[in-house]
Amino acid sequence: MAATDSAAQQRIAAGSIYVYGLTWSGRGDARGPGVADAEVKVLEHGELAAIVSGAGGGPLRAKRRDLLRHSEVLQAAYTKAPVLPFRFGTVLDSAAAVDELLAERYEELVALLQAFEGLGELRLRASFLEHAILAEIVQGDPRIAALRDATSTATGADPRRVELGEAVARTLAAKRAAAADEIVASLVGHALELQVEEPREELEVVRASFLVERRRLRKFEAAADTLATGHGGRISFDLIGPMPPHSFVSLTPGGGA
Amino acid sequence: MAIATHGTASNYLQRAPSPSGLADVVDLILDKGLVIDAYVRVAVIGIELITIDARIVIASVDTYLRFAEAVNRLDLTQTEAAGLAELRDGGSDGKGKGMLEGAKKAFSGDSGEPSTKPSNKD
Numbered sequence: 001m002a003a004t005d006s007a008a009q010q011r012i013a014a015g016s017i018y019v020y021g022l023t024w025s026g027r028g029d030a031r032g033p034g035v036a037d038a039e040v041k042v043l044e045h046g047e048l049a050a051i052v053s054g055a056g057g058g059p060l061r062a063k064r065r066d067l068l069r070h071s072e073v074l075q076a077a078y079t080k081a082p083v084l085p086f087r088f089g090t091v092l093d094s095a096a097a098v099d100e101l102l103a104e105r106y107e108e109l110v111a112l113l114q115a116f117e118g119l120g121e122l123r124l125r126a127s128f129l130e131h132a133i134l135a136e137i138v139q140g141d142p143r144i145a146a147l148r149d150a151t152s153t154a155t156g157a158d159p160r161r162v163e164l165g166e167a168v169a170r171t172l173a174a175k176r177a178a179a180a181d182e183i184v185a186s187l188v189g190h191a192l193e194l195q196v197e198e199p200r201e202e203l204e205v206v207r208a209s210f211l212v213e214r215r216r217l218r219k220f221e222a223a224a225d226t227l228a229t230g231h232g233g234r235i236s237f238d239l240i241g242p243m244p245p246h247s248f249v250s251l252t253p254g255g256g257a
Numbered sequence: 258m259a260i261a262t263h264g265t266a267s268n269y270l271q272r273a274p275s276p277s278g279l280a281d282v283v284d285l286i287l288d289k290g291l292v293i294d295a296y297v298r299v300a301v302i303g304i305e306l307i308t309i310d311a312r313i314v315i316a317s318v319d320t321y322l323r324f325a326e327a328v329n330r331l332d333l334t335q336t337e338a339a340g341l342a343e344l345r346d347g348g349s350d351g352k353g354k355g356m357l358e359g360a361k362k363a364f365s366g367d368s369g370e371p372s373t374k375p376s377n378k379d
Contacts, residue, residue: 021291067282075275087290101293123276123285134328148328157322161329165321168328202320207284221272228269238271240281246289 017043017098018055019090020073021244022109025049027081034073035066043095045102048109051077052098055091062088074244082116083244084109108251116249119192120242122212122220126183126205128176132234133203137171144168172202179235180206186227190220195247205235209247217242 018035025044030051032040038053051073060066070088077083092098102109138145147164154161176199183206188194191210199207212220221239228237276282 062287064279064282067279067286068276071276071282071286085286085290087288087292088286090290090292105293125284130327131331134324134331135333138328138331138333144328148331151325152329157318161325162318162321164328165323165325168324169316169321172324221270225270232269236271237269238273240273240276240285243275243285246285249291251291251293 013093015094016055017052017092017095018060019086019092019098020051020053020070021077021083021085022102022113023049023051023077023081023083024113029077029080031073031076033069035060035069040073043098043102045099046106046110048102048106048113050098050102051083052095060089060091071243078120078242078244082113082119084113084116084249085244085246105251112249112251116245118214119211119245120214120217121245121247122191122210122217122239122241123208123243123247124183124187124210124224124240125207125238126179126231126235127201128172128179128203128205128235129233130203133172133175134168136234137168137175141167141171144171176205179231183227184208186223187220190216190223193248211245211248212242214242 018038020034020040023042025042025047026049030040030042030049032038032053034040034053036053036055038055040051040053042049043052044050053073067088074083074085092101138148144164144167147160147167151158151160151164180196184194184196187210191212193211194208196206196208199205210220224237224239228235231237273281276285
């Protein structure tokens with residue numbers, strides 16, 4: 001990330017503008033406090049309104065509080081109107097630069113904002129509950145159960161322990177794949193788009209975002225609830241949203257240049 | 258367009274209207290959102306440190322030994338009761354989390370900033 005490296009060496013000039021995202025003029029609800037406690041306001045250009053705050057002073061760090069502020073400002077605006085979320089840390093040199101940006105890519109940005117009218121992102125994470133899934137694996141496979149008994153007093157890198165762990169890992173991977181397929185298949189019909197990411201934790205089953213029409217939100221939730229109940233005690237489900245479509249917004253790079 | 262939290266039919270689905278903790282915002286916000294790269298710099302320090310490839314490597318001897326350890330210390334007589342109680346108690350609040358979730362805790366620890374890993378750059 002070359003941009004980040006150079007940013008690390010730069011101070012953000014006074015008068016710079018932090019941009020949270022875009023919404024429709026007159027419909028947005030720009031509320032603060034924003035990143036670095038700055039006051040949140042809108043800069044309008046035609047139908048588009050940039051949700052911004054001042055960003056003078058030092059360089060920005062990816063701190064918990066500011067990440068949450070970025071999210072909260074966008075979430076507040078999103079209760080009133082569709083929002084195109086910008087990436088955390090987007091800073092322009094001045095209010096004039098924001099206006100120029102909106103002017104140069106006006107048609108494209110208006111079309112993108114229209115495309116997300118009435119939509120929201122739902123983020124789902126599902127993870128196996130450790131005790132339940134390991135017990136299920138032991139009880140479902142006589143070979144694993146026998147290895148477990150045989151290694152109950154073994155220590156260190158005893159080959160039988162490695163064999164046991166490998167067998168458990170393999171079975172877990174198969175159970176993960178089966179559950180992930182079921183979860184995605186049950187929900188995809190209620191969404192317009194989805195993005196499934198690689199699991200990042202050993203017990204994680206699914207980490208995915210769904211682009212959902214708000215009028216179909218209840219159906220999506222009901223489907224997720226049915227899944228969660230079906231796997232009750234075995235898989236925990238966390239569903240966040242609806243949120244601005246963080247995972248689904250994109251523009252052709254440099255399209256207006 | 259209200260986005261209030263509301264209950265779900267079961268207690269198995271944890272619902273939140275928006276990201277509330279560090280792990281959530283890192284997961285949801287950090288490297289996502291619109292980038293208008295022809296015009297705009299993303300002026301953040303530390304992004305490359307916290308968007309480390311957190312993907313887990315399952316196929317290693319260390320992992321196998323951790324699985325073996327976790328399986329060896331399982332108390333199978335408590336299986337069903339424990340699993341259900343865990344969810345009734347609110348699931349994701351940290352109760353009943355075992356050793357296999359250690360990596361997650363390290364990553365989303367309760368400090369003011371996301372935990373970082375030394376960068377190889379410069």
